[in-house]
Amino acid sequence: MIDLTENIEKQPASTPTDNRENVVSVRALSKVFKDFWGRPKAKAVNDVSFEIKKGEVFGLLGPNGSGKSTTIKMLLGLLNPTKGFIEIFGHSPRHVKTKERIGYLPEESYLYKYLDSRETLDFFGNLFQLHSEERAKRAEQLLEMVGLNQVRSRTVGEFSKGMQRRIGLAQALINDPDLVILDEPTAGLDPIGCREVKDLITALANRGKTVIISSHLLSDVEDVCDRVVIYYGGKIQAMGTLKELLTERETVRLTLPTLPREKMDQVLAMIRKDVAEDRIQIDNPTQNLESYFLGVVKRARENEQQTSGATSGSTVAHYLREGGEEKDQKAKILDRLAADLAPTPIAELLEEKPATTEQKQDANLASLAEAEAPKPVAPVVSKAAERKASDEKADDKLSSLLGGDN
């Protein structure tokens, strides 16, 4: 069991992470389902504790039946915990008023089957006492966002599973929630839909919203989550930021444009001096299937091929964004930058700004050498803290680049 909670707690108190408001606190939470006679039937959640800060994207991972949905339903006050303590925005989960700030996508979103998508959103908007113009405006934008505005007059009962998910997602966002809880949001969605959901989550997080997503599809959460817990059998098996959990500290990957043969040999020769041959691995990075698929579909769409299914919503609903079009543009830049940064983990090791390519390479090589020495356990902690700090520096840079309003 990898427990990195300790490491997190050891971080210096000066990091802004610790000052953020707690949106969700869960302590020693357990849920036992009982049968008709009150005998315990299934221990769905077993002594779980975690905290979620404002603005975090928090992933609940685990195989089917590991207790993710049960945890979420307890957070929403739908299930009563057998034991333990839950607080959401400083209130009990049963506090009705708090729910104005929460959006929830259930794992099975069967909505009212005789309502069309428009009426569905209107119904849920009404539960939040929204004005009718506001409801109409938001419904319009949400339908655009989830790509259902062409089938708006069809009743939800006729929708395919993926379309049901989309309308479910739209209803979860009708109140512009501060805390968005998505239970398996990508189940039943096509890859484009998955990508859109992930983009949406990123956009929400950029606006300072807190997002909880549960999934058994790891690729879903990998790109978007700040922090995850991994469940198995109702217990937390691991918890921490993805970087903490996934970084292999004993190896380093170098990504660079193809070098001429002799340059390559030089570099390798240099490395071989210190490292055994069988520990060096050279290959061409491959695209993952997702980005490949997205590329194919994008090309097809550019060739204007017809589809009778759900179209892909292009943009995040306007009211869910920070401001006008200009900001939207910024969000896109931010996404692109983030995407560019992501696949080069070495950049994260840089304490200084990544200015030029040469500098980058130098630094890479330097850290390469550094990484060779086996690290004692203690420095890892400070390393993690350093990386966090460097991340934040990068974030600051980005935000100042963009006008610093996110």
Next chain:
Amino acid sequence: MRAFTTIAANTFLELVRQPVFLLLSTATTSFIIILAGMPYFGFGEDAKLVRDSSLAITLFVGLLAAVVAASSAVAGELRTGTALAVLSKPVPRVAFLLGKYCGIVAAVWLLAFTNLLASLLASRMAYDAYGDADTLGIAVFFGAIALSFLFGAFTNYFHRRNLSGDAFLSQVILVTGVFLILTFAVELKHPGQSAAQTVDWRLLPAGALILFALLLLSAIALACSTRLDTVPTLIVCTIIFLAGLVSDYAFGRPAEQGAWWAAITHAILPNWQLFWITDAIQSDRTLDGIWRYVAKTAIYLSAHIGIALVVAYSLFENRDLAGDA
């Protein structure tokens, strides 16, 4: 408050859009009218036969509709998880429950209302060995039913609206129209009779009591549906209904002899006999003080509805809402 009205309206619409309501409404109103259109040779009891059976149909179909409506609007939504989406919004559980109740009652009442109109029409059409079927009335009535289907098909075809819902709601309006026209604008005389046939207005208080009974049955069905599925709900409601029918006999008499358990059961069980006064409607008798009786029954009823709703609430308030998973 907004949550309550939104849920009530949504429940009502979602229910009447289910084909079963259109089906029940069409089948039962038609059956009641056909009853009145057939000769019985009932030795002068023809009119009573039509009266009794049409009201009995109204009551039983209403009971059935209440169970179907409650289990689809409450048990069904809990099962499929729709209720989870709704109750994750700022909706107090009590508002959810009462909204559901009002929506169910509205749908059940509308169905019972058309059946009662059909019963009133039937009381006018009923004839004995010397009479004749009211062909005009029957033709106009079935014309209205057919028209309601045409209307539903029309709005479905041109506006993509829900066929069952539109057909059912237009059926209610058309049957009301037919009732008003036939009753107040068309004279019906059987050959050899000097006086025109009129609606038996004594059915009005009887019908009002049936609507009351359905109010209570809906509350009981609602309470059951917070925990049980359709079939168990139907079983429990039927048992309560049957036990309530024999309540006077099975518990009332022992209670008079001082059996405390019988007294309690007799008090708690709704006594359906109180809602069934058609037996009192005899040939030409007028019912004196009937409306005072109706008012008294209403008080008895509200106590029972209160109990049923409190039970429903206590079963629902702390219920685990897990959906199907």
